[in-house]
Amino acid sequence: MGVKEIGEKYKCNVCGNIIEVIEVGGGTLVCCNKEMKLIKDIAKAVLERKEEEGEEIEKEELEEMVEEIKGEPEEESEW
Numbered sequence: 001m002g003v004k005e006i007g008e009k010y011k012c013n014v015c016g017n018i019i020e021v022i023e024v025g026g027g028t029l030v031c032c033n034k035e036m037k038l039i040k041d042i043a044k045a046v047l048e049r050k051e052e053e054g055e056e057i058e059k060e061e062l063e064e065m066v067e068e069i070k071g072e073p074e075e076e077s078e079w
Contacts, residue, residue, distance in 0.1 A: 002026055002027055002028055003021050003024055003025065003026060003027060003028075003029060004024065005021065005024060006021055006022060006023070006024060007020065007021060008020070008021045008038060008039075009021075009038070009039040010029050010036035010037060010038055010039065011036060011037055011039055012031035012032055012034065012036050013034065013037060014031065014032035014034055015031065015032050017031050017036075018039070019036070046065060
């Protein structure tokens, strides 16, 4: 999947690195020799799996999932 817009966040499912797009140059993001996944696609897949299994998701569980995907907040750097 190629980068499409500024602000997209991608996660490496191997090491956990998360990046945010600040400039769109096209191409596919790779980390640990694997294609990085768009974070909203990860969350969507988890929700779809739960639906298929007939499970309901609680608001608190959804909030925890979002926080886990986002990872620990880091200090913002100035460019």
